[in-house]
Amino acid sequence: MMRLVESLKHGQEKLESINTELKHRVESTLKTWPETINKKVTDIRNMSLPWTQYFHFFDEVEAQQPITEHKALSDKFIDLHQRLLASLGEESFVGEWVEVDQHKIDQFAEVTGDHQWIHTNPEKAALESPFKQTIAHGFLTLSLIPQLTDTVNPEKNDYPEARLVVNYGMNKVIFPAPVKAGRRIRARTRIIDIKSLRRGLELVREVTIEIENSKRPACIAEMILRLYD
Known part of the structure; x- marks a missing residue:
């Protein structure tokens, strides 16, 4: 019985460790999304019509800056x-x-x-x-x-x-x-x-x-x- 309890406890700790690692990976990926998408848009823009150089999706408006x-x-x-x-x-x-x-x-x-x-x-x-x-x-x-x-x-x-x-x-x-x-x-x-x-x-x-x-x-x-x- 003790071995079974220890085995279950060990399995739970391992699962929590996997969940924590997965959470860190997802958060890291989400943080870089705006930069990644901006880069994609820039690459597409450079291959498209010249007037599209004026459009930005994350950092265009600067309302607070005179x-x-x-x-x-x-x-x-x-x-x-x-x-x-x-x-x-x-x-x-x-x-x-x-x-x-x-x-x-x-x-x-x-x-x-x-x-x-x-x-x-x-x-x-x-x-x-x-x-x-x-x-x-x-x-x-x-x-x-x-x-x-x-x-x-x-x-x-x-x-x-x-x-x-x-x-x-x-x-x-x-x-x-x-x-x-x-x-x-x-x-x-x-x-x-x-x-x-x-x-x-x-x-x-x-x-x-x-x-x-x-x-x-x-x-x-x-x-x-x-x-x-």
Whole structure:
């Protein structure tokens, strides 16, 4: 009996030793993951298009470091940062009214494959829709932001100091109210956040899409732009 107890005790100690060693190996591996992934991304980036050199996944944003400490940035880019900070939170753009007619809705349905009757069948919508007529797709309203904010105009550049402006994505998007076919919409924008990057700035631009004669907006989106010196 004593031998059996000693054998079991020895086996338990050996198992605990294996578990401890395995835990150390896993922790060591996890600690090196960010460095390993950054190296992989760098290797891929160097073999890809030149513009991808601007993207980093673990250490790009340096929100706590003043931009004036980035010695590689040009004076005009530092001036741009100061100008943006001075107007942070203020409305910077109000666009022109744009009509969202049935033809535009049908074109969007054709491109995306979304032919739900609430968007594309005026007769059925008049009888069964709670809105009593067709409405635009939410993503159609979202896709019109470049036009509504006039950022597709080749003669207009909001940030001439930047060598490259990248649409980096969105933080959030909501659609508080539908856009009925034939209604007009327009955009209002403001910068609500600014962060420093190694080679430039990251801006969060809030875009509110208004519906003419409506108290509720059609869309509110937080767009992320990256400006590179």
